Amino acid sequence: MHSLVITKWEFKNTLSSKKFITIFLLQVSILILMIIFFNSFMGNIEPGKNVALTPSLTGFASIDVVDNENLFEKQLNPDILKINRMNYSIAYNRFKNNKTTGLLIVPSDALEKIDRYETLNLSLFVNYNDPKRSVVKSEVDSASKSLSSIITNEWLKEISPENLTQPSVEQTEQGEPLPLQIINKVMIAILLFLPLFLFGNMVIDSIVGEKERKTAEILMAMPLSPSNIILGKSLAIIITIAFQVILWMIILLSAGFNIKNAILVYLLVILTSIPIIGITSMIAAYCKNYKEAGIGISFIYIGIVGFLVVPALAYLSGSTRASTISPMTLVMKLFSGETISTTDLVIPILIIIVVSLISYSISIQLFKRDDVVFGPRPSLFRLFFEFIGILSLIKYIKSKIL
Amino acid sequence: MIKIKSLSKHFGNINALDNLNLDIRKGELLGLIGPNGAGKTTAIRIISCILKPDHGDVLVDGCSILEDPLRIKSMIGYLPEEPNLYERFKAYDLLKYFGELYGMPKDKIEPRIDELLELVGMSKRAQHKINTFSKGLRQRIGIARALIHDPEIIIFDEPTMGLDPATSNTIRKFIASLKGEKTIILCTHYMDEAEELCDRVAILNQGKILDLGTPDYLKSKIHGETILKLKIKDIDNIQPRIIKKFESVENVSIIGDQVLVSLSSGEEICNIIELFENNVLSVNTKEPTLEDVFIQRVK
Ligand SMILES: Nc1ncnc2c1ncn2[C@@H]1O[C@H](COP(=O)(O)OP(=O)(O)O)[C@@H](O)[C@H]1O
Ligand SMILES: [Mg+2]
Numbered sequence: 001m002h003s004l005v006i007t008k009w010e011f012k013n014t015l016s017s018k019k020f021i022t023i024f025l026l027q028v029s030i031l032i033l034m035i036i037f038f039n040s041f042m043g044n045i046e047p048g049k050n051v052a053l054t055p056s057l058t059g060f061a062s063i064d065v066v067d068n069e070n071l072f073e074k075q076l077n078p079d080i081l082k083i084n085r086m087n088y089s090i091a092y093n094r095f096k097n098n099k100t101t102g103l104l105i106v107p108s109d110a111l112e113k114i115d116r117y118e119t120l121n122l123s124l125f126v127n128y129n130d131p132k133r134s135v136v137k138s139e140v141d142s143a144s145k146s147l148s149s150i151i152t153n154e155w156l157k158e159i160s161p162e163n164l165t166q167p168s169v170e171q172t173e174q175g176e177p178l179p180l181q182i183i184n185k186v187m188i189a190i191l192l193f194l195p196l197f198l199f200g201n202m203v204i205d206s207i208v209g210e211k212e213r214k215t216a217e218i219l220m221a222m223p224l225s226p227s228n229i230i231l232g233k234s235l236a237i238i239i240t241i242a243f244q245v246i247l248w249m250i251i252l253l254s255a256g257f258n259i260k261n262a263i264l265v266y267l268l269v270i271l272t273s274i275p276i277i278g279i280t281s282m283i284a285a286y287c288k289n290y291k292e293a294g295i296g297i298s299f300i301y302i303g304i305v306g307f308l309v310v311p312a313l314a315y316l317s318g319s320t321r322a323s324t325i326s327p328m329t330l331v332m333k334l335f336s337g338e339t340i341s342t343t344d345l346v347i348p349i350l351i352i353i354v355v356s357l358i359s360y361s362i363s364i365q366l367f368k369r370d371d372v373v374f375g376p377r378p379s380l381f382r383l384f385f386e387f388i389g390i391l392s393l394i395k396y397i398k399s400k401i402l
Numbered sequence: 403m404i405k406i407k408s409l410s411k412h413f414g415n416i417n418a419l420d421n422l423n424l425d426i427r428k429g430e431l432l433g434l435i436g437p438n439g440a441g442k443t444t445a446i447r448i449i450s451c452i453l454k455p456d457h458g459d460v461l462v463d464g465c466s467i468l469e470d471p472l473r474i475k476s477m478i479g480y481l482p483e484e485p486n487l488y489e490r491f492k493a494y495d496l497l498k499y500f501g502e503l504y505g506m507p508k509d510k511i512e513p514r515i516d517e518l519l520e521l522v523g524m525s526k527r528a529q530h531k532i533n534t535f536s537k538g539l540r541q542r543i544g545i546a547r548a549l550i551h552d553p554e555i556i557i558f559d560e561p562t563m564g565l566d567p568a569t570s571n572t573i574r575k576f577i578a579s580l581k582g583e584k585t586i587i588l589c590t591h592y593m594d595e596a597e598e599l600c601d602r603v604a605i606l607n608q609g610k611i612l613d614l615g616t617p618d619y620l621k622s623k624i625h626g627e628t629i630l631k632l633k634i635k636d637i638d639n640i641q642p643r644i645i646k647k648f649e650s651v652e653n654v655s656i657i658g659d660q661v662l663v664s665l666s667s668g669e670e671i672c673n674i675i676e677l678f679e680n681n682v683l684s685v686n687t688k689e690p691t692l693e694d695v696f697i698q699r700v701k
Binding site for chain 2: 002005006009013017213214215217218220221222223224225370374375376
């Protein structure tokens with residue numbers, strides 16, 4: 001009951017604080033920017049696979065074609081190249097002035113040459129300053145190949161008019177190519193888990209702030225137990241995270257990302273925030289000031305990110321056994337719609353529960369000690385030895401000897 | 403009401419409290435006076451269950467601070483030494499927050515806040531944020547906060563320290579108005595404040611109680627009835643030995659160009675003045691104050 005009073009007011013204050021609102025808006029705009037960059041990146045490596053927000057990629061590289069007989073142009077793919085047909089002198093000038101990536105010249109007597117079975121020489125001028133030149137080159141290459149096979153076929157038909165057997169392959173695409181899958185998963189997972197790490201400062205502000213601003217004294221004079229205080233403050237931040245993750249999921253879904261099992265994914269992300277906030281409050285309970293706590297969480301967060309990400313990467317690269325320990329792996333499996341085995345589910349949730357129990361009870365124990373809250377603060381070694389009981393053992397032995 | 407039983411507390415190698423024993427009666431205003439670092443704050447923090455003692459116990463209304471801290475905390479209103487409050491809160495919200503933390507029923511909180519804001523003269527600033535307040539205004543809100551749940555026991559830790567005389571006076575009057583109904587502990591190092599307000603005074607130094615009693619009792623114990631203050635021309639030639647020959651003289655001290663003579667009665671004042679003949683520049687008598695007691699005891 002008392003915890004909830006703290007939670008209510010902490011949450012109220014968070015929502016009314018200008019600092020929070022600014023940070024929040026900043027995060028949302030960063031998220032949207034990230035989605036836009038991600039889309040154009042996807043678009044570049046796999047045309048047609050970009051989600052929705054970026055402009056289409058037609059006209060990406062341009063080629064000028066001098067082709068009087070209109071022989072070659074039809075073979076070029078207009079989805080990839082922007083094709084301009086024009087006469088030689090204009091085209092040559094454009095190329096000289098770097099107005100186009102490539103210039104393809106088809107001889108004006110091309111048809112006659114084909115009729116006379118002579119070699120057909122095309123000239124391709126490529127602008128080497130332009131990184132898109134390789135696209136032009138490979139397009140022209142494949143176009144010339146397909147043209148030559150057409151010519152061969154025509155020729156074969158002429159000498160034997162009966163039908164020829166021609167193999168033809170029709171492509172139907174299904175699913176996404178593997179690299180895209182991986183990038184997609186990593187991107188969604190990062191975006192979903194990011195909010196969990198953005199609120200460390202708020203935990204510090206709310207717990208270390210009591211010591212730094214010397215308000216701990218009036219709080220400790222309230223009829224509250226340390227567990228009321230720690231749990232109440234942590235809950236306020238978990239609720240804030242829950243709101244933020246909902247918002248981010250809505251943005252991701254409306255940007256066209258495919259997230260299956262959205263509710264389960266959401267619950268799991270929020271569940272993961274509980275031990276992370278627990279660990280942060282543990283650091284905050286021990287630290288004297290913001291600076292110390294800031295250094296503390298930077299170190300600890302590197303560890304937590306490692307714990308989440310490394311197994312998830314192992315999962316992406318195909319290794320399955322060790323990867324299940326990370327809740328991030330489970331989230332990835334859930335939103336990509338894979339079947340989840342019991343161990344997949346139980347191991348990360350068990351880890352979450354155990355880490356939460358340990359971290360919150362340590363925070364509460366630390367906050368119970370007046371030497372930790374008001375000083376002089378005992379060293380970590382001392383606390384550790386006290387915890388494992390060595391100090392009382394020494395005292396006992398001393399009292400026996402003396 | 404409050405029984406302090408052989409209380410000890412150390413910080414590192416500083417002994418802040420050293421086997422402290424003290425009984426505080428229901429309805430009395432007890433002054434805890436002592437120099438800086440005497441252990442006043444430590445003592446009342448232990449009574450308020452903010453710190454834990456190394457040894458000893460405190461019984462508040464029969465409950466032990468070791469066993470029932472939450473009950474004791476809800477009986478006590480505690481005003482800390484520095485008026486640190488949540489800066490981002492509006493005065494009204496701050497009081498509401500603490501009312502809720504004390505578990506007050508919802509419908510009682512708001513009338514109580516209005517009443518207290520009126521009492522400390524802050525009704526007009528209820529919707530202002532704490533970070534716009536001066537030290538004096540913060541102290542008023544701090545007092546309202548400590549009293550929000552209408553506690554039986556109130557502990558003030560140097561409530562007028564660093565405030566201007568007018569504000570100090572208002573706060574003293576406010577404390578005086580609480581006298582009788584509540585059991586109050588007042589820590590201070592302003593002797594006039596203790597003398598004006600307290601029923602009994604405990605003098606604390608280096609974690610120990612040096613003396614305990616009503617201000618009158620403490621004063622009479624050390625000095626007589628009057629102090630004679632003489633300003634003398636040739637102060638270097640004065641010999642305290644000669645003055646001490648009079649029967650009513652208890653103590654003689656020379657401070658600057660003044661001679662201070664403590665007397666058990668006023669009968670021999672004329673004879674003492676005659677000793678100095680024409681060298682006397684001014685003559686003054688004054689009653690001894692708690693300050694004189696304090697300076698004597700805490701040397
Ligand atoms: N948290 C603390 N850490 C270290 N020393 C402390 C702490 N609190 C009090 N002390 C020391 O204990 C002694 C008593 O302090 P305190 O009770 O604040 O005195 P007072 O309130 O009478 O001025 C002082 O010497 C002070 O330095
Ligand atoms: Mg003090």
